[in-house]
Amino acid sequence: MKLKSIKNICSVPLVFPGFFHLLESFIGRKFGGFICCWHNLSAERFQNHVEALHPAEPIPLEELVNRFRSGKSTKGCYALTFDDGIGSTVRDISKKCINKGWPVTFYVPTGYLDGEVLPYQKIEFINKYLPVDEYDIPDFSKNFVNKIANKKEIIKTLTDLLYFENFTVVKKTLDYFINLLGKEKKTLFNKEFPRPISWNEIEDLSKNTAISFQSHSVTHSALSGLSEKEIEYEMIKSKEMIESHTNRKVHSFCYPYGEKKSIGEIAPRIAAKHFSSAVTLLRGRLEKNNPFYLPRIGLYSEDTSSFVRLKAVLG
Ligand SMILES: [Zn+2]
Numbered sequence: 617m618k619l620k621s622i623k624n625i626c627s628v629p630l631v632f633p634g635f636f637h638l639l640e641s642f643i644g645r646k647f648g649g650f651i652c653c654w655h656n657l658s659a660e661r662f663q664n665h666v667e668a669l670h671p672a673e674p675i676p677l678e679e680l681v682n683r684f685r686s687g688k689s690t691k692g693c694y695a696l697t698f699d700d701g702i703g704s705t706v707r708d709i710s711k712k713c714i715n716k717g718w719p720v721t722f723y724v725p726t727g728y729l730d731g732e733v734l735p736y737q738k739i740e741f742i743n744k745y746l747p748v749d750e751y752d753i754p755d756f757s758k759n760f761v762n763k764i765a766n767k768k769e770i771i772k773t774l775t776d777l778l779y780f781e782n783f784t785v786v787k788k789t790l791d792y793f794i795n796l797l798g799k800e801k802k803t804l805f806n807k808e809f810p811r812p813i814s815w816n817e818i819e820d821l822s823k824n825t826a827i828s829f830q831s832h833s834v835t836h837s838a839l840s841g842l843s844e845k846e847i848e849y850e851m852i853k854s855k856e857m858i859e860s861h862t863n864r865k866v867h868s869f870c871y872p873y874g875e876k877k878s879i880g881e882i883a884p885r886i887a888a889k890h891f892s893s894a895v896t897l898l899r900g901r902l903e904k905n906n907p908f909y910l911p912r913i914g915l916y917s918e919d920t921s922s923f924v925r926l927k928a929v930l931g
Pocket residue numbers: 699700832836872873
């Protein structure tokens with residue numbers, strides 16, 4: 617039986633909200649609250665997800681972290697977070713949250729807001745336009761094993777690189793393949809990607825205390841591939857930029873890609889110098905985790921209400 621079918625069967629009892637209340641209350645007492653994470657979904661779907669988690673209550677991320685760090689109970693509480701700062705998502709979700717009185721945090725990579733295309737968006741572009749063929753591989757990264765590779769191998773290796781390779785190497789490699797696409801396709805490059813939220817809109821939205829913008833680095837790079845100095849730059853520069861536009865404190869950092877191999881050993885120690893918390897994409901509840909290695913529960917557009925509840929109770 618496929619894993620998806622097993623999960624669907626497991627989530628059947630959670631079709632009934634009453635059963636979720638009971639479980640959530642028990643689990644919350646033992647394992648505390650949690651942080652939800654989305655990237656991109658409609659405001660309507662998002663509302664379904666938040667309502668599915670009732671009576672668990674969304675509270676500001678900062679308050680949740682403060683309660684957790686001071687040893688107070690976080691039972692029945694959770695925080696709403698969105699990564700990457702896609703313009704349409706931030707606009708629609710902010711509107712919904714203001715309307716509903718739900719506090720929300722947007723983790724934004726400041727380089728993207730300043731006009732850079734995100735590395736994974738570059739790969740999507742290469743995948744869309746690179747003709748199926750074999751290509752010479754540049755000598756930028758030792759992680760390309762062969763000198764010649766076909767399109768499928770290239771896309772796979774480029775995607776793998778994102779999770780651990782140094783930013784300069786990733787950028788050089790991605791730009792090399794984008795240059796192969798020719799002038800005509802390259803002109804589409806800046807038009808095809810979802811635009812980020814603008815700094816002007818961030819300034820406006822920040823006047824509402826329910827909306828918070830926090831740091832998701834500058835370049836959206838795997839910190840495990842960077843030096844200590846480069847990690848400091850990613851954290852401090854993004855924090856200062858966001859604070860200067862919002863006039864509010866940036867207290868939390870979100871690790872790009874959020875996996876163990878992308879975060880590395882040094883980053884949590886540096887995050888502890890500049891922030892009150894840092895979040896990953898590792899699944900779980902707050903429990904007794906390191907505040908600079910907090911798990912989150914990733915939710916996606918296709919998740920049904922009962923599956924959202926199942927994810928919350930499993931952590
Ligand atoms: Zn991200």
